[in-house]
Amino acid sequence: MANIRTVSKLAGVSVATVSRTFSTPEAVSETTRKKVVKAAEKAGYRPNLLARNFRAKRSFAIMVLVPNIANPFFSRVISGIESEAQTRGYSILLGNTGGRPQRNAEYAGMVHTFQADGVIQLSAYDPFSGIEASKRPPLVNICECLDAQSSPQIQLDNAGAASSVIDHFVALGHRRIGVIQGPPDSPLTRDRLAGCQRAMQAHGLNLEPTAIAEGDFSTQSGFDAIDALLSLRKRPTAIFCFNDEMAIGAIRRIKDLGYDIPVDLSIAGFDDIAVSSFSVPSLTTIQQPAETFGRRAVEILCDMINTPGSVENARSTLPFKLIIRGSTGPAGQR
Amino acid sequence: MANIRTVSKLAGVSVATVSRTFSTPEAVSETTRKKVVKAAEKAGYRPNLLARNFRAKRSFAIMVLVPNIANPFFSRVISGIESEAQTRGYSILLGNTGGRPQRNAEYAGMVHTFQADGVIQLSAYDPFSGIEASKRPPLVNICECLDAQSSPQIQLDNAGAASSVIDHFVALGHRRIGVIQGPPDSPLTRDRLAGCQRAMQAHGLNLEPTAIAEGDFSTQSGFDAIDALLSLRKRPTAIFCFNDEMAIGAIRRIKDLGYDIPVDLSIAGFDDIAVSSFSVPSLTTIQQPAETFGRRAVEILCDMINTPGSVENARSTLPFKLIIRGSTGPAGQR
DNA sequence: TCCTAAAATGTAAACGGTTACACGCGCTCG
DNA sequence: CGAGCGCGTGTAACCGTTTACATTTTAGGA
Structure with a gap:
């Protein structure tokens, strides 16, 4: 050579x-x-870039830690990361953590061995907790963020978005509203739930604890959660699923049971994944700027890498948009 | 440090x-x-692994070239790649090519600068064409393969799988069968189409050229293709979409037009992506061992990397499975 | 106890770039 | 005409590791 x-x-x-x-x-x-x-x-x-990078003590690679690549929302975020990184001359290393802290830590450790210059973390986890602030490697948390300010956080106004769904339901005349939430320990779940409660109270309503079913963001869990909600004495007339996949599972089960959407029941999701506009009926949901999440994360991370100390650990919020489609309609049609 | x-x-x-x-x-x-x-x-x-790898002239990284990460089938393949690579001590570099040969070549070039030890290519493209056989970097093509034997190819028996869908349609009594194919220059399209034709002929039927609509594997294109097929004088009673996403788009459009699936029309897809079992009706489709594609690719690639010349450019075929669900039913119910 | 082989350790040269510093040259300006 | 400057180029050290080879230590047998 x-x-x-x-x-x-x-x-x-x-x-x-x-x-x-x-x-x-x-x-x-x-x-x-x-x-x-x-x-x-x-x-x-x-x-030989191996030699060049070795000399420069930089790998020009960004480690992306994602709980599950197969999640279509994350796929879009990664597309955004990849494209922005590419234009800036960084390559991206993919780490599928499956939500396991150990894998997470393992991958993040690659930054200590100079295999990556920084980390973009798509879940509420701090792989560098315990490291003194001045020595922490560049890290940006996005989508599902930390409460701590140990690194920049880019998130959605999850509570506000959830509120807007509730407002939409109430405007359609719904009073009994159910929720299929995500894992209880997820900040996403917590914030969206808080938004629901806030909005309900603002309308003089109550979010009944029994009307909150627990899912895990998988389609199957949305499917499974429906029976409990529909067997309630005070059956909800509208159900807010904390992501689109659970909503799609829920829609399937509801139709299997012979109900019509949105005549008997309104359904809303969260994320606006690609398939949501093609489901039958198409899904009312919260649109997130997924690619922008990725791009912004790369921008900030690159700043942190290139001029350490220049970036403060701010929390930034990206805008959401309520997309009203066919799965929600007026209450009490039957 | x-x-x-x-x-x-x-x-x-x-x-x-x-x-x-x-x-x-x-x-x-x-x-x-x-x-x-x-x-x-x-x-x-x-x-410092940068130093170690520099010394070893190895990066212990695998470049994965995928046309579009947002495609749920590719996501699963990547999961398989990632998990196998992880256990073998390789990290994975992600390259989203958008199908553009230039990007493809750019990324693949990273193997020449020692940033990757080998390439897994998820589309029918040879980034090293023109390089003398003995000097070609390790490369494995999977899913959508090359006709050439310039590198190992891992693929599905696309023709056989397509045949089995046609056989299923015919067994249900369908005679007029339509197809929504992928891009005409894709080997996937070509092979699946060939399988359809073979099976039709075996049943003494003909695949009418007018009953073949062109899609691009996107949900929207499946949606768009339906009108032409349903306005045919000899309207098909069954439509085979060359992937699940187009099938989902097609189902949506068919329902919008007021038809019932599978009573008026049977629909089948290809890939068995996660959402297909939750669509209404759930989708008859071809299941592919997506994760296995990824794992096998890594196995073979690692062999090529570690003992050059030991792997011959074989073509291997992974098994498919016809999954019969609610979107296909007997012909002539109405 | 001595000899030999094997095991453990040390020395120093790579690997392929980058870059601080030195140098030479031609130019400008006083 | 010489000092000073800037540009272009060269020399050689350096980055952190691995590893061939040399050397020392250890163990074991005669």
Whole structure:
């Protein structure tokens, strides 16, 4: 394999000049530059980035920690990360954690061994907890964020978004509203639940504890949660699922039971994944700027990497949008 | 940052011994090993893998080139890749190509600069075409494969799978069968179409060219393709969509038009993505071992990386399974 | 006790770039 | 005409690890 010395000999210049030709071409005269480029071409020279990065103590790679790639919402966030990283010359390392803290920590540890320059964390986890602030590697939490301010957090106004769903239900005349929440220990669940409660109270209503079913954000769990909600004495006329996948599972079960949506029951989801606009009926949901989450995370992370200390651990909030589709309708049609 | 020399001084041994302690512990006596480990711990030493990999001329990273991460089938394949790579000590670099050959080539080029040890390619593209066989970097094509034998190919028996869908339709009494295919230049489209034609002929039927609509594997394109098929003079009673997403779009449009599935029309898809079992009606489809594709690709790629020349460019075929669900039923019910 | 082989450890040279510093050259300006 | 400057280039050290080879230590047998 051709290295920088091969090329320097071939071009009749020093290794430094070859190096400069590729990393700081403006520091080399036009004539030598051409000479070197020609020699490099002839030798089939490609700079060894392993060596370059080693010297620079930088890998130009970003570790992305995601609980589950198969989740379509996360896929979109990753698309955003990938595209922004690509334009900035960073490559992305993918870590599928399955929500396991151990895997999470393992992957995040790659930043200590210089395999990654920073971490984007898509779940409410701090892989560097316990590390003194000035020594913490660059980290950005997105989507599901930490309460702590140990790193920049980019999130949605989950409570506000949940409120807007409740407001929509109430405006349609719904009074008995049910919820299929996510795992109870998730900040997402907590914030969305708080938003629901806030909005209910603002309308003089109560979110009955029995009308809150527990899911785990999987389609199956949405399917499974329906029976309990529909067997309540005071059956809800509208159900808010904390993500679209659970909503799709719920819709399926509701139809299996012979009910019509939205005539008998209104359903709303959260995330606006691709399939939601094609379900039957199409799903009322909260749209999140998934790709923007990814892009912004990369922007901030790169700032942290390139000028340490320049970024404060701010919490930023991206806008949501209530998308009203066919799965929600007026209450009391039957 | 603590390096190997810091530790060697602290432990009172040579750098070689420290190195051996971590890379070949069996070559170091028990007592020194303990001494070194303790010193390393005290110094907060983590080996610089950038340096190690540089020395080894290996990055222990695999480049995964995928046309579109947001595709749920690819997500599952990537999960498989990630998990197998993780257990083998490889990290995975993600390249979202959007199907653009240029991006594809750019990413694949990272193997020349030692940033990746090999490439897993999820589309029918050879990023190393033109490179002499003995110099080609490790590459495995999966899912959508090349006709050439320039690298190992892991694929499904697409024609066989398509045939089995047609057989299923015919067994239900369908005679007029429509197809929503993928992009015409895709080997996937070509093979599945060939399978359809073969099966139709075996049953003494013909696949009418007018009954073949063109999609691009997106949900929207499935939606859009329906009108043309349903306005045919000889309207099909069953439609085979070449992936599940198009099938979901198609189902949506068919229901909008007031038809019942499967009473008026049977629909089948391909891939068995997660949502397909929850659609209404649930989707008859071809199940592919997505994670297995990923795992096998990593297995083979690692063999190629570790013992070059040992792997022949074989073509292997993974099994499919026809999953019969609610979207297909007997013909001529109305 | 001595000799030999095996095991453990040390020394120092790579690996392929980058870059601080030195140097030479041509130019400008006083 | 010489000092000073800036540009382009070269020399060589350095980054942190691995590893071939040399050397020392240990163990075991005669």
